[in-house]
Amino acid sequence: MDIKQFRYFVAVAEALSFARAARSLNMSQPPLSRRIADLEADLGLRLFDRTSKKVDLTPAGETLLPYAREAIRVFDAVLRAARSLSPSRSRQLSIAFPPETSRSVLLSVIGRLQREQVEINLVEAYAAEQQRLLAAGEVDIGVLRHPFDKRGLRASPPLQQSLGVIIDAKHPLAELDKLNLKDLSPYPLVQFPRTHGPELYDEMLDRCRAAGYVPPRILQSGRMTATFLKTQSAVILAAAPFLKRRGESGTKELTWRPLEGSPINLYTSVVCRSDEYVGLTRMAVDVIFECLQHDEAWAPVPPPVRSRTGEMKFKKHRSLTRATRRQPANQAR
Amino acid sequence: MDIKQFRYFVAVAEALSFARAARSLNMSQPPLSRRIADLEADLGLRLFDRTSKKVDLTPAGETLLPYAREAIRVFDAVLRAARSLSPSRSRQLSIAFPPETSRSVLLSVIGRLQREQVEINLVEAYAAEQQRLLAAGEVDIGVLRHPFDKRGLRASPPLQQSLGVIIDAKHPLAELDKLNLKDLSPYPLVQFPRTHGPELYDEMLDRCRAAGYVPPRILQSGRMTATFLKTQSAVILAAAPFLKRRGESGTKELTWRPLEGSPINLYTSVVCRSDEYVGLTRMAVDVIFECLQHDEAWAPVPPPVRSRTGEMKFKKHRSLTRATRRQPANQAR
């Protein structure tokens, strides 16, 4: 019996759906069904009443749920504590986030890492820059958008955000609840500088064109983004929580609208150098991943769409220990 | 990461020896060494300072130990609770022990099971009788001596007890600290009735003869055992804690002596019907096993001797859930 079984149980109990729970666990539905069946067999009771249409906790499952959560909580806490005991040269970590990271996410990351006594050095950078910083050792952990070069890096499973559109509250399009990319046609698009992430930049524009939106002009994002949006009737593609970040100024006068059918998605991973996914760094990577995942607006795994188009399969990580073990252990000298 | 790694860590920390810890975990030493190395790699720190002569906790290991224990404690408690949630027809279990079970073991078993709200029905019986009771369904769990017929039963790993000799405190042999089987030659032997466990009975006598002790008479053990020992200068082979059981009468006048080189050992397993090692029953089996194991005088696993003679290899159990699952799951109807 493994603590994983409890995680599976809790995931299903929270999603009340095997398929959704499986997605949030980054696995497929059949093995999850089996693991739950195994657990039920072991415990000698049914945890869920399930039909093909509905999944409900049985009374027994209901009673068990909080205890399972508690066991997981304690276990994770100990593991985190153990990992952060690591005698890293120091307890400092440099972590890079994309500039448009929402404030709420940053706050929870900082809060949780401070509780583990980590000194954080925050860096703001796009994918290309982050890759350089990671490679140069100037940053320990990066949060970056796909696609990026994964060589030598350990990347978490991708998290998905559906992009919408930010416009001035008085913009003509603000009348509509959901926008279509075509609706944007008359308006200029604000984009981050292409050099900061050429692949993503190109893909976003491709998607726009494919859906019939060819921006009349493209404006460089920068300090003046809000001004562009107000004075030029420009639009910018962004995930829902983007606005949350900009408590500073003008937030009230901007508004966000989702895109019909989520035609553009952002995939994000938490990343560190492969050989450093261990101890303190690993603890922090896991914590950051959880913070992102639990933030609303981050889907744990690309929805069905992904497996149909076959694009961006996520490879499971092989555990590092096996590889590590093969090298001389250089201990007990 | 699995809770097992914590168990391994704690076992090594308690034994301060990989070999001993491995034995107490019913596994061999090499895999344990690797699991610990893996854990250290994962955490990014050394848990033990080890040379070929000594194993010590590092400071980090020292700090971690109590937390690891706590995580295990919580996890096991939840698992026990979950298993005992099982809607067994009732919360009653019939448990059979060999008559010579020490009182201390019985007390801890009863205490722990009562804490799980189990109603216990204790039965006193030797192996042969226990097998009948198990097969007939009149008893749910048995604690019985090897060898016994394992068909249809799920048996825990065997626990070992070294037999010594109980004699009257005034017996001539009481002068010696350690006895040799040959020393017993002049004295009659008290044995349980052969029908209660013919194989064990025969093996014990074989061992005696092999070591040069051919009892002049064999007396049937019963209510009058103590009297035999006092009036006939008889001897009885028993594990160390046997005396603890007999708080009733005469304990003071009897005494126990170990046998030089532990020539005779008792192997005991906790047993239930294979298909019932699940839910409440499984919880109880595990609890009883732990109680026996933690009682001093029960070695977790036969010491090196066993693997040399090659006798009584213990087979690992395959998990039941897998097999169970293959039958129609008859749920969701």
Added chain:
DNA sequence: AAGGGCAATACCCGCTCGGCATCGTTGTGA
């Protein structure tokens, strides 16, 4: 100097778990 004890390493194998494909059922919309 030889031997024994112990942890580490090499190598191997079986079981477990997760993946894909498919089925059966149920609810839904044309």
Added chain:
DNA sequence: TCACAACGATGCCGAGCGGGTATTGCCCTT
């Protein structure tokens, strides 16, 4: 009313994890 869509269960397969045995290497003892 029928076909389809959604979902959980099942069959089957491959990979990797974890454990087993044999062996090495180190240190201490005699």
